[in-house]
Amino acid sequence: MDHQNGEVKEESPVVVVMVPLPAQGHLNQLLHLSRLISTRGFPVHYVGAATHNRQAKSRIQGWDPLTISNLKFHDFTVPPFLNHIPNPNSTDKFPTHLIPTWDAEQYLREPLAAFLKTLSQNTRRVVVIHDSLMCFVAEEASFHHNTEAYCFNSCSVFALVYFFWELLGKPADGGNLIPSYLAGRGSWDGCFNNDFREVAERNREYMNMKLSTGDLYNTCDPIEGEFMKNLTQHPILGENKNKWAIGPLNPVHLDSEMNQTNKCIKWLNIQSPNSVIYVAFGTVTSISDEQITELALGLERSGQRFIWVLMDADRGDIYAGKEELRKMQLPDGYEERLEGVGLIVRDWAPQLDILAHPSTGGFISHCGWNSCMESLSMGVPIAACPMQTDQPCNTILVTEALKCGVIVREWVHRDEIVSAEAIETAVRKLMVSKEGKEIRKEADEVGIAIREAVSKGGSSTTQLDSFLAHISRACLNNPLQLTDQPCNTILVTEALKCGVIVREWVHRDEIVSAEAIETAVRKLMVSKEGKEIRKEADEVGIAIREAVSKGGSSTTQLDSFLAHISRA
Template sequence: MVNECAPKPHVALLASPGMGHITPLYELAVRLVTQHNFQVTFLVITAGSTVAQDSYLTAYPIPDLHIVDLPPPDMSNELLNNMKTVARLCYIVEQSIRPLRSVLNGLKRPKVKALIIDMFCTGVFEACKDLSIPVYSFFTASAALLTFSLYLPTLDCKADGEYVDLPEPVKVPGCNPIQTQDLMYLVPKSMINEYQQWFMHVSRLPMVTGIFVNSWEDLESVSLKAVKHEPFFANIPTPRVYPIGPLTKQAEPVLTKYEKETIAWLDKQPKDSVLFVALGSGGTLTSEQLTELAWGLELSQQRFVLVVRKPSDCAISGFFSAGSDVDDPIAYLPDGFVERSKGVGLVVSGWAPQVGVLSHPSTGAFLSHCGWNSTVESVKYGVPIIAWPLFAEQGINAALLSNEVGVAMRMPMVGEGGEAVVVRRKKIESVVKAVMEGEEGKKLRRRAKELQASGRETLSRGGSSYETLARVAESWNIET
């Protein structure tokens, strides 16, 4: 007999800064509260937070989901500004979790049953061990990167130089080979501090009690089968992996002038006719590449929504400023582009309501950096992808989506020698036309619609992702 007066079981979640980390963990928190009758404490690292992050976490208050800010650490801005992105991110997390033990001790009862962290928060183990709190990882990237990450210590021992220079593709046991050019966006070994930080965190994956991934069988069958059945992963040993996706941001409130204009403009366009061009919360193009992209869109004569931010030679320069770009995009585009595109295209500055755009019937394709959140959102709404990877594991994701999943066409961004190249306007024009109106585009769209239905089914009661999370939640519920 259920004791209705008994307090709801309590879990906590902790994400490192960045919308790619915050969003899936927060959506997991929402599901635990609304579908599995938990109370959840969502711990927020405030150092390095962005306008986008703050707006997202405060948009929809939910009973039993408590947002708790970790005390801001005393850090030198000068020190942070001299760090590369990964090193800066890891340093912020390291300093911010110092008071974690006292914060967890001070949370309202009942005691926390588990702490769920993302991949850059592995410094929590000592505090959680002292408090007898099991730690779970939410690996917020693809299962393909998870298998690569679990294999990384082995690969690191085998390969002396950079992975991108290896003579043969990387063969993660049980998985499809990874072409070396798809590793070019990962942290190189030559960036010693950043590489060591990344290597340290992924090397700690076997220390967690279990690993959640924002994926499901139909999307990443090869990687999920490998991590479950391949002897290599059993011998590490690999903790139990729980596919619980697709977890994506819920529909966002349309608040700003730009957001309202974007949705109103889409309302006037034909079904599946608009290409949405957005490179994530942190992605940026060089000035030369942005110019070529704009000309390619114009030459294609396809309808588009183009999200523009200030160009930079650093592809990830917007990571710590997401949602705060107020520059006039016209200054960075070819002369007359905005005027010539009126009626066909819409230019948006810095930020767009991505879920609202991808879920809109007028949206027919997504030119994306292939960050995993954006990928899962696109697939969830049945929108095919033009893959334009910029950094991190996005090359691996692009290969997965085009070669294995069949929902993407890749932009040719790598030269014959494996080097990054500027994609010229005529090539952009041809790829955009092929996806928006060609036979290949129709094939990609059919496959995306199949996965849209699959994603909806797996999240429904009785579906694989729903039941997987339900079983873990039940195990927490019955623990004393």
């Protein structure tokens, strides 16, 4: 096991361990959460394969992970995995090329187990926050008496309740999960393939063990309060465990000087307010050359200024095989023709800074939840073009529930190329139409509400405070004293009158003085009160020995148990 930061020595009563899924939209959400928790004074350990930790650190936006002293990264060794090239021409847009990476993450189990064992021996409570697709982690946590696991859900709550609505037979009234006007508008049909179903089924085995103590969601009341309430209160799905809506996790107030040298920001600085549409389709989906051409022509015909991130989908290891990266082709003379109107970016772009810039007025997006939260938190409306997983549901949430966007292509037409005409229409509708003006106004108001949610006293800040209070509640379970010892003390000394207390539990962090020990020993052994205590203990001892004698209560109970397990 290779720990980047060496030996683990913890003095804090509570430490937090983050275990993300190795895909960009999952890595960064848990890293953003690491910032929020570590800046509240909790030591945080972010664990994973070395290449994925490197990816998370290099791509994080809005803050620098190296500036937070109690956030540590631990590089675990996993075996080599197939680093597949994404297929842009596949009709199945699910990122199957990443599955070998996710399979390799199962090998984190052994080093993680050793790491949790070390932590549990050196601190009072270990809190493990794992991605919802890394549920095997919860089982490892369950092996330690002072370790708890919490499941982090990286998709929208609406997507979750919509999934359950479909499982429950799609009741027309929404089934106490979704409003009736949204019933049938989203879809999980065609969002996964059989390869992923195998991954999900493996994960479900651990979910069914119900080992997680609670659930965390990257969302907030202003946009999903209704769905969060429906999920929590549903008689079947609510479960008897805590749920916290603590998003958005991404910073909502950025340092305006931080990325001023970036070419995207420099270009935006010379554009008019709300005049630029940003185009990006995430990090896991590859689009075909034919679709690139249609998108290019649609943007050109719209007459709007744009920044277009034109790079292929991530491979499992983004640092390996760079020489094999696909160079996406634009129509002949396109970049020269649109110089000054459009900026083509063929590398990683600072999306959060772009969305926060006053010149950005819209976002053509695949509607991955990470992108949705970043865009909405900055008050930027979305032209939605979903491609897989939760994206069709996110599209409906953004465009129909929140009224913060337009749909470029309906999900039922997902196998068709989006035409230049459809792209032009969506861009012009969002950027220059009367309807677009209303949408931008709605998005601006939603952005304000989201930013208030993470301000002091806001709903998400309150929820995060609640979670942190929960994980730092009185620690009865510390490595020196097993969980039940303070309670056993009261049972023995006060209920049974069979002992004396040397030190009250409220003073557990203090050294027990020689004087206190002398007093307790003399009280028990030579005082009048001690004589009465010894008499009580003697009588209790007689009663206990009778309980395990023939015909005694414990013997009878054992006979009953053995008869039960050997019944016909």
